[in-house]
Amino acid sequence: MFFLPTRIPIPPAFHSTETDAPIETCLVCDRGLLDTNTEYLVEKAVRQHTEYDVREVIFEYALCLRCHADLQDEISDASKRALETYFLERANLYQRAALLMSEDVPGPSPATGANGGTGTSGPDPERWMDRCIVTDTPIEALEEYQLIGHCVGREMLMTHLPLVIGHEAMNEIMQRLSKETRDRLGGFQEEHFGPPEMPHELPVPIFA
Ligand SMILES: [Zn+2]
Numbered sequence: 248m249f250f251l252p253t254r255i256p257i258p259p260a261f262h263s264t265e266t267d268a269p270i271e272t273c274l275v276c277d278r279g280l281l282d283t284n285t286e287y288l289v290e291k292a293v294r295q296h297t298e299y300d301v302r303e304v305i306f307e308y309a310l311c312l313r314c315h316a317d318l319q320d321e322i323s324d325a326s327k328r329a330l331e332t333y334f335l336e337r338a339n340l341y342q343r344a345a346l347l348m349s350e351d352v353p354g355p356s357p358a359t360g361a362n363g364g365t366g367t368s369g370p371d372p373e374r375w376m377d378r379c380i381v382t383d384t385p386i387e388a389l390e391e392y393q394l395i396g397h398c399v400g401r402e403m404l405m406t407h408l409p410l411v412i413g414h415e416a417m418n419e420i421m422q423r424l425s426k427e428t429r430d431r432l433g434g435f436q437e438e439h440f441g442p443p444e445m446p447h448e449l450p451v452p453i454f455a
Pocket of ligand 1: 315
């Protein structure tokens with residue numbers, strides 16, 4: 248299955264908290280990302296206290312696909328299989344790609360036909376990031392979530408990403424990973440951001 252993904256300007260939710268602009272370099276190899284054709288992932292973990300309207304970024308980074316591949320190599324085969332099964336059973340990643348190919352607009356509730364079902368307006372990143380891909384919990388109701396997007400230069404590619412995944416689903420995923428993989432991801436977290444407070448607060452560039 249091959250198609251050229253739609254590109255959009257990187258949404259503000261994926262910007263650096265510090266600069267309010269796209270993240271400039273790869274976390275691991277430090278290569279510049281913005282004025283190149285290097286593809287990379289952006290991940291951000293957010294904790295929010297909706298009653299106080301406070302949002303706290305736990306970590307955020309960009310990782311070029313070369314460094315991502317190196318990290319992928321260290322994820323055990325058992326963990327990769329477990330993840331694949333989890334997403335097949337629980338999330339609609341493949342449906343997203345199919346919808347994009349058909350140029351239809353994926354929505355939270357296709358049955359309602361809220362947009363008339365014509366699908367002429369193209370992918371809407373807001374609607375891709377307004378709820379957990381697994382539990383369908385709206386983002387406003389998630390105490391913690393992670394955002395993952397696939398970018399090139401100053402643009403984001405609409406594939407099965409971007410996505411939002413809430414802490415409940417992240418916990419489930421972590422439980423399915425092998426100890427070896429969790430330790431490796433924990434090591435990556437510790438090396439770059441310090442020890443995680445919660446086991447699900449691990450960088451998980453495993454969705455791409
Ligand atoms: Zn890199």
